[in-house]
Amino acid sequence: MKQITDTLSSLVLKAGEIMLKAHDIESGDHMSEKAGDAANLVTVYDVAVQNFLITEITKAIPEAYFIAEEKENDADVLNRKYCFVIDPIDGTANFTHDYKHSCISLALFSYGEVVFAAVYDPYQKELFTARKGEGAFVNGRPIHTANRDTAHSIVSFGTSPYYKDTLGEKSFRLCYKLFRTCSDIRRCGAAALDLAYLAAGRNDVFFEALLSPWDIAAGYLLITEAGGIMTDMNGNKIDFSAPSPVFAATPAVYDELIGIVKEIMQ
């Protein structure tokens, strides 16, 4: 397993080079809108990172299956021995606006359980990894969730930009309630990094009303291995075979805040 995860980490680092080499991205020439939604973008770089990872992982593990954002998927393959769940660029809108806050998110499932996670931010050169039962790390250093109380907590959230009509109003109501309860709010634009930051003790809470498996699978293992809690918005286990609401927090504030989340999001 160690050999496989070392190979995966080095492939993710190489894939980061593709993001860093992107040029002229703000011109829009390399970009298209998915399903006619101006907020839902894909660039040639998303596709290039995804193709690179699928090709190289298949060379290393020929029996690997893939669930990845920029292709058609079949959720049944999550239960195979090796199934990789990949978001080639998480934070594509940040990427196209040159925010330099986007990442690659890769999770390895084995028989339905996440066993390895890698989230790589090529701009900060930070590689967050976790192996089931062995902890979470940034660039090889162990990370742990924070222990601040609610009043001192930073809440990071996602706006569910592809579901504005159905989830926008509730998301902002919850945001306001948590803003009043906690210290402050962040909306950074890359869910996988929000989750990695929670694992690293940089923020305390994360929520988003609907995210896809590739946004959250790696973050889930990072957070749980770093001592945090991540569930859906009813406090139930997340089902990675379909899009899911997400509420993640440190143990110091989870119990106090999940009640607010349930009340507003029901």
Ligand code: IPD
């Ligand atoms: C998006 C980002 C964003 C979140 C969206 C995601 P993408 O991923 O993670 O922060 O709010 O819900 O879809 O589309 O850039 O891969």
Ligand code: CA
């Ligand atoms: Ca994403």
Ligand code: CA
């Ligand atoms: Ca993406």
